[in-house]
Amino acid sequence: MDVKYWEGGLTLHEIDAIEKMAEVFGQKKTEVKSEPLASGKPIKLRSFDQLKQLRPESNSMWPWKGYAGFRLIGGRNNEGEFDLIIVTHFSVIIVELKHWNGELTANGDQWYQNGEHRGRSAVSITQDKQYMLREKLRRSGRKFPSFEGNKFNSPRVDFFVVLTGTANGSKLPEKDRKHVLNVNEFLALADEKIFEKMLLPPNVPKRALNLQLNEDFDVFDNIFNDGQTKPKSLLVNGYEAEEKIYPPEGVESVYTEFQAKSKQRKDDKALLRRWDFSKFNDRELKTTEGRYKVVSHEKEVLRL
Incomplete structure (x- = not known):
């Protein structure tokens, strides 16, 4: 899956997750035939390598396209920050990424991680973005060719x-649980049957649906590049990037530095450095372990 990135607003965990999605939703693989167990039940595909093979070599549901790490200005000049938006053959999927470990619980519309307050429900926040994006697409003034002859005219x-x-949504309210998945559960959308079960409306014949939305990538490219987008804010451990201080314009660098401030205390300043590992040719730096070696070494140097 091709992904367009806006520089600056994604953390390493988010980039790793998006790259994994791009691989599963983008490689040409033949479908895995699961051999049934003695009980007659099929083997569940759980590993990343198995999930990569869910995509059939030729299937009308492909290709998909992603847009990652940006802020979008809505029709009422409101803004929404998006980790990832995926345009599929049927719908546009907003993906909100959370690298949380431990237990997730809720009290009303407030979420808690291991008993610590994490703010408003991530589902409610993302639902607000859904409303904003839906309205943005409706009012974009652009026609989606794949909807020609369909009673609907927007995705x-x-x-x-x-x-x-390691966190999961098992202890969240039912209204939240249906929108919360772990990475492997989300990657399973590469299986057409799972995709249809989770996203296609029930009791509606497929012939009545637009299943060619992936023919409209040019329209989405224009919508997301018409001056209404900018990089998502970089937020790490409670510090938000305010101003880029390195590198200067026109200078190539493997990292970008930002002056940052605490979201809790306005007088608390910090320096944020964001590495662009795609500029390294070293294969090891394509892995999480290799990247950690670079970052952990930097911490050791700063302690001296």
């Missing part, structure tokens, strides 16, 4: 909160 917008750590 459906779905959303999921995807957990990339």
Whole structure:
């Protein structure tokens, strides 16, 4: 899956998750035939390598396209920050990434991680973005060719909160749980049957649906590049990037530095450095372990 990135607003965990999605939703693989167990039940595909093979070599549901790490200005000059938007063959999916570990619980519309307050429900926040994006697409003034002859003229917008750590949504309210998936559960959308079960409206014949939305990538490119987007804010451990201080314009660098301030204390300043590992040719730096070596070494140097 091709992904367009806006520089600056994504953390390493988010980039790793998006790259994994791009691989699963983008490689040409033949479908895995699961051999049934003695009980007659099929084997569940759980590993990343198995999930990569869910995509059939030729299937009308492909290709998909992603847009990652940007802020979008809505029709009422409101803004929404998006980790990832995926345009599929049927709908537009908003993906909110959360690298959380431990236990997730809720009290009303407030979420808690291991008993610590994490603010308003990530599902409610992402649902607000769904409303904003849906309205943005309706009022974009652009026609979606794939809807010609269809009674609808703008895409459906779905959303999921995807957990990339060890946390799961099992203890969240039912209204939240249906929108919360772990990474492997989300990647399983590469299976056409799972996709249809989760996203296609029940009791509606497929012939009545627009299943060629992936023919309209040019329209989405224009919508997301018409001056109404900018990079998502970079937020790390409670510090938000305010101003880029390195590198200067026209200078190539493998990292970008920002002056940042605490979201809790306005007088608390920090320096944020964001590495662009795609500029390294070293294969090891394509892995999480290799990247950690670079970052951890930097911490050791700063302690001296």
